[in-house]
Amino acid sequence: MESVSTIQFSTFLIGMTCGVFPLLAGLWIGIKLMRDSHAPAESSAAEAEKAAVILQRMSRFMHGLAGDVHEQRDVMATIEERIDDARRTPSGSKSLEQAIELLKMMNDANDGLQDRLKRAESLINEQTEQLATTLSEARTDCLTKLFNRRAFDEELQKRWAMWKRKQRPFCVLLADIDHFKKINDKHGHLIGDAVLQSIAKTLVHTTRDADYVTRYGGEEFAILLPETEFDKGNEAALRIITAVREQLFCVGDVEIPLTISVGVAQVADLNGPEELVAKADEALYAAKSGGRDRGYYFDGQRIVSILPATGDQVEPAREFHEVCADLRTRLMDATH
Structure with a gap:
């Protein structure tokens, strides 16, 4: 039994x-x-x-x-x-x-x-x-191996929800390679693709592991900085601008000086994540209009140039390497 x-x-x-x-x-x-x-x-x-x-x-x-x-x-x-x-x-x-x-x-x-x-x-x-x-x-851009626009939108929605529930701050950075169309027109799309890949690596190496680096479209990149107030977001933007400026892109005999413009916006009481991105885009447009190779940010009310840690509301004195970079950019414009 x-x-x-x-x-x-x-x-x-x-x-x-x-x-x-x-x-x-x-x-x-x-x-x-x-x-x-x-x-x-x-x-x-x-x-x-x-x-x-x-x-x-x-x-x-x-x-x-x-x-x-x-x-x-x-x-x-x-x-x-x-x-x-x-x-x-x-x-x-x-x-x-x-x-x-x-x-x-x-x-x-x-x-x-x-x-x-x-x-x-x-x-x-x-x-x-x-x-x-x-x-x-x-969710991955096949050229740069970064996250793509879809992945950025998903992560942005998640960060926005955390902000609404727990007031967890974050910043959005939009970065655009300066004069990229001229690089493509002069050197061809293969060189242009290599430039995009090089910039992508620079962005990854310049940001934190926790930051969310994406290719937003064309020559534009978007970065989400979690747990970040806009002062730290501005510091990150300056690191990116400096790293790209100091990098001389080389492929074979081709040497191309590169610069990048950055717009920064911190999450705030806006109408939604789309408006937050729009504010970062306005700041990026200001950086482009202001001469490129620089950054602007949305301070909650207006678009302001990113300034040194002194906080003075004036354009900082330009270093020698900045003057050289500007002259180099103008030379590129004149030769196209």
Whole structure:
């Protein structure tokens, strides 16, 4: 009687585990994807097709696993029936042989199911990684390997929500490569692409690990600085401007001096994240209009030039290297 109870309990445990396994697997995939990635609001047709193929593959496997579970239950039911028969008609040594045979059948069935469960776990991990990769590719700029505009918009919405709930400050920086069209026209788009990649690396190396650097579009970049007031945002903008100015871009015999303009805005009581970006864009436009190779910021009421730490509301005296950079820029303008 004890052996029958053990078999029944084993059958119940295996059946319950296998019956809920597909459901748990689906829930696990969903939770992992939501945790590891921010799914884009709209997916392209190619992304949707990739996801559909993966889900169809998972569906076929789960149907196969359901068949395996059904077969396992049949095997366990057969074992139970044979145990009952053996109990009703005991026959000495033959009963022992039957018991050994039944135990072997049960072990083989359990081992087979365990192998299939391990394969299922491996498949889930593999397909989850594929889905995560698909989502990551949808949020990455293929040229610079930075996050793209879609990823920026998603992160901006998240930061804005944190600001509304907990007043967690952050800054938005918009940066635009100066005279990029002239670089493209003179040297070609391959050199232009290399310039974009070089600037992207400079931005990553100049900012913090926690900062969110994205290619916003064309030659424009957007950076989210979490937990940052505008004074620190301005310092970050100056570091970027200085790093790009001091970098001489070289490809083969081609040497191109580069500069960048930056606009900064700190989150405030605005009508929404779109207005925050618009204020950073106004500051960027002011930097472009003010001579490029400089930064401006929105102080909550107006657009102001980024000044040294003294806080004086005057244009700072220009260093020698700044004068050289300006002359170099004018020379480029004159030769196009």
